[in-house]
Amino acid sequence: MELIIESVSKKYKGDFYGLRDLSLQIQTGILGLLGPNGAGKSTLMRILSTITQPTGGKVSWNGVDITKDPNAVRSILGYLPQDFGVYPHLNAVEFLEYLAAIRGLDYKIVRKRIDELLHLVNLHEVRKKPLNGFSGGMRQRVGIAQALLNDPKLLIVDEPTVGLDPEERIRFRNLLSELSGDRIVILSTHIVSDIEATATDIAIVNQGRSVIQAAPSELLAATVGKVWEWLIPSDTWMEVRKQLLVSSTIQSSEGVRVRVIADTQPSAESRLVTPTLEDAYLYYISANKQGAAV
Numbered sequence: 001m002e003l004i005i006e007s008v009s010k011k012y013k014g015d016f017y018g019l020r021d022l023s024l025q026i027q028t029g030i031l032g033l034l035g036p037n038g039a040g041k042s043t044l045m046r047i048l049s050t051i052t053q054p055t056g057g058k059v060s061w062n063g064v065d066i067t068k069d070p071n072a073v074r075s076i077l078g079y080l081p082q083d084f085g086v087y088p089h090l091n092a093v094e095f096l097e098y099l100a101a102i103r104g105l106d107y108k109i110v111r112k113r114i115d116e117l118l119h120l121v122n123l124h125e126v127r128k129k130p131l132n133g134f135s136g137g138m139r140q141r142v143g144i145a146q147a148l149l150n151d152p153k154l155l156i157v158d159e160p161t162v163g164l165d166p167e168e169r170i171r172f173r174n175l176l177s178e179l180s181g182d183r184i185v186i187l188s189t190h191i192v193s194d195i196e197a198t199a200t201d202i203a204i205v206n207q208g209r210s211v212i213q214a215a216p217s218e219l220l221a222a223t224v225g226k227v228w229e230w231l232i233p234s235d236t237w238m239e240v241r242k243q244l245l246v247s248s249t250i251q252s253s254e255g256v257r258v259r260v261i262a263d264t265q266p267s268a269e270s271r272l273v274t275p276t277l278e279d280a281y282l283y284y285i286s287a288n289k290q291g292a293a294v
């Protein structure tokens with residue numbers, strides 16, 4: 001299984017590009033698509049799910065160009081859009097049966113599948129309750145169940161953890177990890193921790209372009225020797241922030257412990273520390289903004 005995105009662009013009205021010459025090669029596993037708001041993640045997800053056509057480039061699923069032949073991917077595609085909505089007065093079973101019917105899926109097969117999926121997403125006990133009583137996390141799990149109705153080989157999930165509380169977020173993450181098996185899962189997010197433990201591959205996008213695609217370990221390795229920590233007096237904090245790329249800070253009674261990303265030692269007191277994926281993400285986004293080669 002392979003999804004190849006070659007030099008894909010999406011030009012909106014007024015010469016504005018949502019995507020520009022973006023290329024990625026995606027194999028079985030979970031691809032975490034990371035980028036700040038407005039980077040072009042949803043535009044890419046909509047192109048991959050054949051809702052929108054690119055204005056340039058090619059997307060191939062197992063060798064077939066889906067921009068020319070969208071049906072080549074539709075039957076094996078599961079998609080959870082960012083703005084997934086439910087019919088509030090239906091219960092989970094009715095809602096999933098309704099979606100299966102409009103997609104033309106076989107009722108007999110689907111009935112059994114819905115029962116299995118409701119167990120999988122841990123909603124079986126509440127399957128007969130109207131959806132308007134469901135929390136954000138429960139609705140997202142219904143969203144995942146609908147995306148899995150046809151047992152897709154390509155599962156696309158766009159910013160699924162927005163609005164979820166920390167516990168729901170962890171549960172959702174674990175669920176996606178269980179689902180990866182023999183399929184391609186593409187998970188878009190601007191929150192690094194959403195994909196930290198689960199992604200087999202990470203693509204960072206910014207301003208419509210692909211900044212890098214690599215395994216999490218490669219991203220971390222590239223940031224080794226660039227992350228520094230030291231304690232500064234509280235009143236110098238604003239100055240440090242203006243001059244350096246600050247990844248995080250911890251306030252204490254002795255001052256502020258700053259974590260900075262820099263190619264060379266930023267201060268005589270600073271010490272190198274082990275990078276996290278969050279540091280690596282910041283490093284690549286920042287280098288991309290400055291136009292540096294990364």
Ligand SMILES: Nc1ncnc2c1ncn2[C@@H]1O[C@H](COP(=O)(O)OP(=O)(O)OP(=O)(O)O)[C@@H](O)[C@H]1O
Pocket residue numbers: 012013016017018035036037038039040041042043044159190
């Ligand atoms: N239909 C449209 N017409 C014009 N511009 C658009 C359209 N859809 C998206 N854009 C613009 O394209 C850029 C990329 O948007 P997109 O929604 O793909 O980003 P994103 O990474 O998903 O961000 P977010 O997480 O905020 O949704 C943004 O600047 C957005 O304003």
